[in-house]
Amino acid sequence: MMNRFNHLPTLKIDTSDKIPFTYKGKTYYGTKGDTIATALYANGVRIYARSLKYHRPRGLYSMDGECSNTMMEVNGIPNVRTETTFLKPGIVVKEQNVKGSAENDFLGFIDKMDWAMPAGFYYDTMHKPAKIWPVAMKQIRKAAGIGKLSPDHHMPGKYDEIFPTCDVCVIGGGPAGMTAALAAAQKGLRVILMEARPWLGGHFEYRTSEYINRQTHHERAVQLAKEVEKTDNIRVFTHTANVGAYNNNLITGFQVGKESDVFTERYIEIRANSVVVATGCIERPLLFENNERPGVMQAGCALRLANTYGMLPGKTAVFSIGHDLGLETAVSLHDLGMSVPVIADIREDGQDPALLKAVLDRKITILKGWVATEAHGGKQVKKVTVKSVDATVSKTYDCDVLVASAGFTPLTGPLVVNQAKLTYDNHTNFFLPTDLPKKMHAAGSLLGFENAQSIEASGLLAGLKAAFDCENCSIAELGEAKKAMEDLPGPARGTKLVTAPVKGRKTFICFDEDTSIKNIKQSIDKGFDVPELIKRFSGAGLGPGQGGIPGHNLPLFTAKYQALPDIKIRPTTVRPPLVPTFIATYAGTNHTMFxxxxxxxxxxxxxxxxxxxxxxxxxxxxxxxxxxxxxxxxxxxxxxxxxxxTLGKFRIHGPDALNSLQRVYVSDLSKIKEGRVKYTAMCNDDGCVIDDGVVVKLGENDYYFSTSTGRAGQTIEWIRYHTRYDNWDFALVNLTDxxxxxxxxxxxxxxxxxxxxxxxxxxxxxxxxxxxxxxxxxxxxxxxxxxxxxxxxxxxxxxxxxxxxxxxxxxxxxxxxxxxxxxxxxxxxxxRMEKCHVILGQESEQRTNLLDIGMGFLWSRKKTGYKTVGVAALAQAEKDNTRLKLVGFKMENNGRAPKDGALIVDDRVRGHVCTARNSFSLNEAVGMALVEADMSKIGTRLAFYEDECNGELIYGTVVETPFYDPEGKRMKM
Amino acid sequence: MALTITCPICGKRNGYEFRYGGEEKGPRPDEKDLTPESWCDYVHMNKCVAGVQQEWWFHRDGCGSWFTIFRDTTTNLEKETPEAKE
Amino acid sequence: MFSKSKPMWGKKTKLKSSYDVVLIGGGLHSLATAYYLAKEHGITDVAIIEKNYIGYGGAGRNTAIVRANQRTQYNVPLYKEALDLWPVLTKELDYNLMFNNCGNLNLMHSEAAMNAARMTIATAQFHGVESHLIDAKEAKELVPALNISEDITFPIHGAMFHPPGGVVRHDAVVWGLAKGAAKMGVEIHQQTEATGINTKNGKVTAVVTDKGVINTKQVLISAGGYSAALIHGFLGIKLPISVLTIQAMVTQPLKPILDHVVSSGAYHCYANQTLKGEIATGAHMDPWPNYTTLNTAHYIKHQAEALSEFLPALRGVRFMRIWGGLADMTPDMAPIMDGNEQVEGFFMDCGWGYFGFKSCSAVGRHMASFMATNTCPDILKPFALKRYQEHKLMGETAALMSYTPDN
CATH class of the missing domain: 3.30.1360.120 (Probable tRNA modification gtpase trme; domain 1)
Incomplete structure (x- = not known):
């Protein structure tokens, strides 16, 4: 295990606390504060996994989990993003999708078969002859998928959920987000600040370069975080990924519990009045041959390995970058002891002069207008070819690390899932939000700001805009904040380079799906000419990284390949969850209520x-x-x-109580006498019976009535719905409970x-x-x-x-x-079946009305003028003699009852059995069935077709109903 | 989306507290004048407007009133009046 | 072995001023209708008008489950024909539609549901479609991840097992049909919006688009969830339709864990594993009409709660992507297919709710025959719009409904 720094102010590890864990069956030690990925890195692991399709070796690339490179199985849970998951004592870590090991994967040869797998190749293969498809499908299923999950896997841990509300919700706890939260909080508003990383600070946190007046970015981050933490009306959720944003400002996320928390993870759903999105940027991957070979990593990743986790990424690092963070990283790593032979900077000019000087002071070669075109080395980077951007000059350098980063990609996810419109901006080379939803504001580096003061000023402005939404900020104050921004540097110019000058057979635009830029060209040539379709056809961006790697490059490359004007460059759709989220976490406490x-x-x-x-x-x-x-x-x-x-029980009273009942019940209720019970029914507008029950008159315009169990919850809304135009005066109380x-x-x-x-x-x-x-x-x-x-x-x-x-x-x-x-x-x-009393939904269905199920006696035809629900349909359908009718039947020759749901057939289906039983009371098999009207006459022979009967029918006959005590003597005794 | 509905009694609330009750079609017609066509038109037929429509809602987990609102079916946002367009 | 990289559905051509037939909507029903118009009736002067790109709507958003275990005798034969067509189309189109006939398991959570399932199963068997009622233990043998314990919200009593059903690759069907239709001369005009239909003396004369007027005597609107609004907007015909957003989502890819499509009415949830290994799941709809296709926090949480109970192993998997599409629901959960009734030359094929995918092949074939011969095939007759005023709902859902299909 390599030696770790223990003196850097930015460190988040405690080198004195060793944490044991199991990897590939052996015990290893990490350090407190490590993620699983950094612990493995410290133990010399460079290949974490193999890629989905080609089984290419994959290593640590970005540190924020934008791709599947470092997904592993941890304690039986598949697809764990090891770079964002803390190491815990005793965990068991396994590689995924390998035959053998990630280091020596027997399936590695597939990488050479890429010629046989152009974009969409599976649509053109394996179906001729037809019988090979089922065999091929089995193999595809086995080969596809990444992690393994046991069908009896039990997810350990406790999952919680909370639904807080606030005035202002700030997404992103970097400098802009913290400034925004403080601005809103100072206006007396209740603020929630959510940050995906376990600590506040954003990209200031791990940088030791100068912020202003000899204060480092790191020190500034600490200073702001302290202020936020001591502000009572800011509720901070760290280690909380934002996963969704919905209109009317519903924000969702999930928080990873600390050791001291009672939950493992918890789902958070916030209803905010106003929202500030300050999610910052990730790096835009540089496209060149073997751009994902282990050893190739982004600048932030290399810098954080050193500054946050206390280890150097390797011995010798070549840089191919397009921004000042790249230069800063080169200087920092050099100062910590890494050899940096060369920096290829895509930019011809525009570098920060101080950084440029620092680079030159350290005698690091800088090639302006150059870019890496190929990483060499079978499993890890050993050498790099860099070329001038016009590909006329070329050099090769030995190294074990290649820091590669084309530019930045703004994290606009929360904005776009809430329907913000993005427009391509030529200056920043970003898709910038141009049409934000109401009460949602953007701030910080995602708008293209690189200058630290500009970032904070944009946070202040957004915080005040949010306060303005909550009517706690004046227009004058907003004006001042806007003006302050004008005096600061605007958005930085972004590098335009989309790919290094390569053919692109092994230049991967999407790591998760092994989609090369050659595949993208193939897709476009086939007519899939918009990014959304290319995604579907080539798979780019559809993997577990949720488009984090190809999200920005795919539309840029598509536009370049088709030579589209800027205005036609459209981003691909981003969909929630913005970070993959456990089903256990979404389910939360998962309570059931009966x-x-x-x-x-x-x-x-x-x-x-x-x-x-x-x-x-x-x-x-x-x-x-x-x-x-x-x-x-x-x-x-x-x-x-x-x-x-469970019967529904209601009381209705008031001047229009009777009118209301007359509207919904088919009987004439003006005729009920006090002390008598009236059985009646409600129909829907189709005349289909939706409820039956009894009505009792308690007094003048005062009734007590019951409904079926299933309707109890909807009766009030039903009666109020059908009387909503009448302005009637009645009180209706649900007494069911x-x-x-x-x-x-x-x-x-x-x-x-x-x-x-x-x-x-x-x-x-x-x-x-x-x-x-x-x-x-x-x-x-x-x-x-x-x-x-x-x-x-x-x-x-x-x-x-x-x-x-x-x-x-x-x-x-x-x-x-x-x-x-x-x-x-x-x-x-x-x-009740023996008495042929119907249960609605059992002896009735959507196709049957009151008359069809023999309850027509309840309909009072003389009652008119009440616009009674359903009677118009009953009157119209009455003449139709092709409807289903409810009949009673007995079985022939003392046979058994057919199963419920058996069909009644001749050469086609003529009806079905609703309920049938071998009656103990009657000592014979009886039942009720819905049959077409011409089969409803007494004496009609019915042929029953049951499931699994193999064509063996059983027979019965339509008989008079009810079966039991036809005169009703027993209930009247 | 995260629908909110403004109840005339309870104010703006989470949309899941409410039940949708159909397009506004005017008062119930008198049954004696109904032909199968006009019955069907009132009971089943919808305009399915892609835009602002007036519609009924019931505050199920609240005060229990039926009321109408204007809502843009292409954005799921309430509108003050039928004409209002973003 | 591989087709060369040339445009799969032809080079982009200019919209002509007249076609024999215009199909509005670039989804599966239009594509299939166009394919069969050309293939079985020799009608190739056909234009498909699509506002976005083919497969933008429901065709590309559904989870591609296919089955033929519907409730009534009107529906089963239609869906059976559709199911039987997948291998045929794979061959005809020379495009792998990746039909995975893994079988569907529809869970039942009460004695009453088991009895209701029996009717559906008997109907399937009567029509020669394989479907069986199995108990909870047998269901567990088919899907080892199933939780058949008593202590969940809706304990599993058994299931309706329908072996010939399964999953098809939806994009492949879109692209394959487009390829097949284009090869025979059908023109597919993407990024072209239909804005009206002209009629004269009760007959269709033209379709108006943002790229010009097309003279035609026959037009079909089969634009999925957008159909009802177009039909009302263009011709003033109201339909018994409510357009709802239906959502679906996938988890991160896993090695095989779910060998069948599993669905549950009580939980409002279905799940199957795609060939890529993702668990695709969905079902519930937000019960108010809208055209947003936006997803909701409510729903993804609901889905997680449901899966947590009946497939608890999935608690250890992460959701990766959720999306929404439109479902145009009718009161009886059955579609509306009609033609030459309201306006001569006007045909409609809509109201499919969430059944549009599984029916597309057979329906395209019969709609093509309907349009080519101006005679409604017997199999489509029960689906005419008139049934609603004749009080003849189709009974595809047994549930008694209250106000509108959204409720």
């Missing part, structure tokens, strides 16, 4: 087997016998108790109820279809109805939710001698 009835706990104690039904959890069975034989027989012979609390319901059913129901109530519950005192209000034990208020959904003597008791448990226990106790038992939703399903 409603539970007041009887939930008691039913679970009684052995209830629960199912999620809509928003509720309900007891579906009370034994493992899913035919529910015992439950059903107990209701038919004794008495059962069902938790009906306030009230519980017990359904007491069976021949013994009266005997049980008698024991707990004081009122007369005889058939004369409380008859079928009647409604009573009373109290039990002078305490529990009950709304009671006599209904017959399951076809037996039944009482439906509606009581306040808080009394449900008491009443439940009272009934259970009273019912003991009459063999009271729970019954669940499935038993109810069978019981």
């Amino acid at each position: 409603k539970r009835t007041p009887m939930d706990e008691m039913q679970r104690k009684d052995g209830g087997i629960f199912r999620n039904i809509g928003v509720w959890q309900r007891a579906r069975y009370f034994s493992k016998d899913f035919t529910c034989k015992k439950e059903i027989e107990n209701v038919r012979n004794n008495v059962g108790m069902l938790d009906g609390s 306030a009230m519980g319901v017990i359904n007491l059913s069976g021949p013994n129901a009266r005997k049980v109820l008698e024991k707990v109530v004081d009122i007369d519950v005889s058939n004369e005192g409380f008859g079928f279809s009647e409604y009573k209000e009373f109290t039990i034990a002078d305490t529990i208020p009950v709304k009671a109805m006599r209904l017959g959904f399951v076809g037996e003597l039944s009482y439906e008791l509606h009581v306040p939710a808080s009394y449900m448990k008491s009443l439940w226990l009272m009934l259970k106790e009273a019912g003991k001698e009459f063999k009271i038992q729970n019954f669940g939703v499935e038993a109810q399903n069978v019981l």
Whole structure:
């Protein structure tokens, strides 16, 4: 392991704290503060992975994870960006996508096969003859993909989520972002500052060059960070990558937890009034042959290896750069002990004079107007050819590091995903934001500023603009800040060079997808002439690096190759997440929510087997016998108790209460008498039944009504929707959660109820279809109805939710001698099916209306003038005799019931079975089906086609309904 | 996008608190005058405007009102009036 | 072995002043219609008018899942034909459409859903399409990453397994059809915007574009999510359509982990692994009409929550890219295909929602026949616009709907 610097002010490592980890099965040591990639680098690792297609060796290139070069498997998690992931004790690091090792990959030979793989080659191959495709596909699948994930992988860690709001959200904690945050905070605003790196400071942080008056950039970064941290109304999230920005300023990101945090990662979704984007720049890759050979790295990467992580990238570094940061890096690395034989600077002129002097003082050769054209060396850089930009003169240098960087690329991601328009700017060679969304501002080096004071001044201006959005800043102040900027240097001139003078067979515009500039030319020649299409055809920018490497060069190269004017140079689309984000992190706490009835706990104690039904959890069975034989027989012979609390329960009152009900219910509700229960239905505009339930008149324009479980959540909006033009006066209250319901059913129901109530519950005192209000034990208020959904003597008791448990226990106790038992939703399903009572959505569907499912008796045709929802459609469809109709059927020759969902067929499909069971009560198989009208006559023979029947049909006959107790004596007894 | 809707009672809120209720088509027609064509036109047919349209929203996770707003369907941003264009 | 680098769908030509047929929209339905007009009817004087570039809309944004396990007998044969055409087209076009018939697994999360699936499966089997109901354990054998434990929001009861379905490479279909159509003489005019349709005495006379007027007697609008707005804008015909944004996303590429397409209605989520190794996933729509194709924070989070539950291994993978496209939804989740009805010479093929990809080949073939013969093929008849005023919704979705398709 190499010696690490321990004296530099910029260091973020603690060389005294050694951290063990496993790599390729052996133990290695890193240093506290290392990323996984820097720890490996310190241990001499130069080849981290092999590329996707050609298996080319890949090494550390940018340090911010813009490409897949250093993606590795860590603790079973694939595709970890090791250059942005901290080293932790004991982690196990593995190489990906290699046969053998990254150093010696048996698949490395594929690199020589590139001639056989032009852009889009797979579309032209492997389909002739057709039978080779399935075989080829298997191989493609194996070869594709990068990381491996086990299907039973368990993601360790805790994932959290927070949804803060603020006045101003600043994305980017560099000098511009910090200045903006401070400016807004000084106006008294609540500010959130998010920074992707684990610390504030941006590109000032790791630079020891002079900021102003002998203060270094690093010292300035520290000074600003201290100010930010002591400002109470700035909430700082470091190690927090911004991943999305949406209109109305919704900003998302995720934070990586520190050791002291309770979360591993957490999802952050911020609603801000105003947003400042100060995300800075990355470097624009230099395009030349073998431009991604290990040893080739960007200037910031080389400088940070030294200044942040305390190690020299190698012994001898050749530079091929196009900006002053390159010169600065050369000087810094030279001073730290690296040999720098030559700097090829793309620029003929325009270098910072002080830097130029520093270079010359150190006797470093500088070639102006020169560029690297080829890196040599099989697995690592050993030599570099540099040429004059016009390719007339050439020199070769030995080295083990090639610092290569064409220019800068602004990180405009947060702006463009929020629909900012970018325009190509010839001066900076950037795509600059020209049309920003409302209340979103850009600042800092992403606008092309390189001068430190200009960067900060632009941050100040953006911070004040954000404050102005929040009405906390005057126009005069804005004017001053703008004016201050005018006195400072504007955006720097950017280098225009797109590629070194090469043919480009091994010049990679996209590392992740191994897309060379030759592939781009092939794409364009085939008619894929816009960057967006080139991306799709060649794959460039579609890899895990999210276009970080090709994002800027692809449109520039495309324009150059087609000789387009500046105005036609269009950037490619950037899509969120701006940084790849774990599904675990997005999922956050991943809570599930279901409603539970007041009887939930008691039913679970009684052995209830629960199912999620809509928003509720309900007891579906009370034994493992899913035919529910015992439950059903107990209701038919004794008495059962069902938790009906999920029913929708509502009260409507006020002058227009009746009008409103008349609008939505198909029956005429003006005729209900107090003390009676009216069963009725609501249709949608198609006449399709969407709800059924009962209405009780409590007083003049005062009604209590129930809806089906599924409709409880939508009833208020439904009634208000259909009365929205009428200006009617009524109050509508949803009592669903306030009230519980017990359904007491069976021949013994009266005997049980008698024991707990004081009122007369005889058939004369409380008859079928009647409604009573009373109290039990002078305490529990009950709304009671006599209904017959399951076809037996039944009482439906509606009581306040808080009394449900008491009443439940009272009934259970009273019912003991009459063999009271729970019954669940499935038993109810069978019981009501025997009575041919429909469940909406089960015996009805989108194609059926009220009339089709035999509920036409509910429609009061005489009721007119209410614009009742659905009746126009019913009237129009009534004459159509080709619709589906609901029928009851019995099976022939005492056969078994068909499966639910079985088809009814002749030479085509004529209908389907809704519900069918082998009935215990009837001792035969019965069911309900929807069939075409001409098959709905009593006596029609039905042929059932079940799944997996192999053409073996079973038969039944349409019969009169209901099957059980046709006269309805039992529910009326 | 991150839709916000301005409820006349509760003010500007997250769009997911609301339910969309269709294009504004005027009051319910009287059922007796409806032909299959006019019924279908009122119930099912839309203009599908790519631009500003008046439309109904319900504040489901709030005050429970139905109201109309103008929204540009090409940007998902509310507009003060139908004419307003960015 | 390799075709030379020359433009795949012909050199750019100047728009002529008249064509026999004009197709508005450069998506799959137009391309397929053009291909079959030329191939099966010898009609080659055809112009495709595309505002952006071919495959810009839904064709390039969908996740390319194909299947033929729809609910009703009107739909199944159409989708079956489409499914059977992928290998045929691969050969005809001499372009690898990369049909991966890996099978689709549609998860069921309740007894009721299992019963509903049975009807769909019986319908498939009745029409000779392979589809089976399997239990949770069998599903787990097919997809080892599946979580079949009881303690998730929607425990898995079983699945509808449809082996002949799978995934096709959507871009390849776009480019292959364009190549095939262009070879027979069809002109593809990209960066050309249709701005109107002229009619006289109830007949189509011309299509107006930003590059000039094209005289024609027949025009088809099949412009995906933009169709309804164009049809209303050009001809004043209103449609029972709501245009919603539907989103999809991919993770970073992985070695094979998911061998089938997995989908779940309860979770509003589907997932499959592309040949490149990415997990492609999507499904949910933001329930208000818009043409933005913008993605939302809400949705990518929802998707992560859903996958976390039923494919928990994927918690260790990162989302890499999300995008949106348009889905033109009808109340009955079935498309509208019509012609010579509202205006003579005017044809429409729209309302596909998110089924436009899987149907394109067969539909293009039948629409071509419709336009060439001016006779609606039987298989398309149930999809006429008139069904809505005849109270004949198609039942492709069983769900009872409230207000509009967006709800």
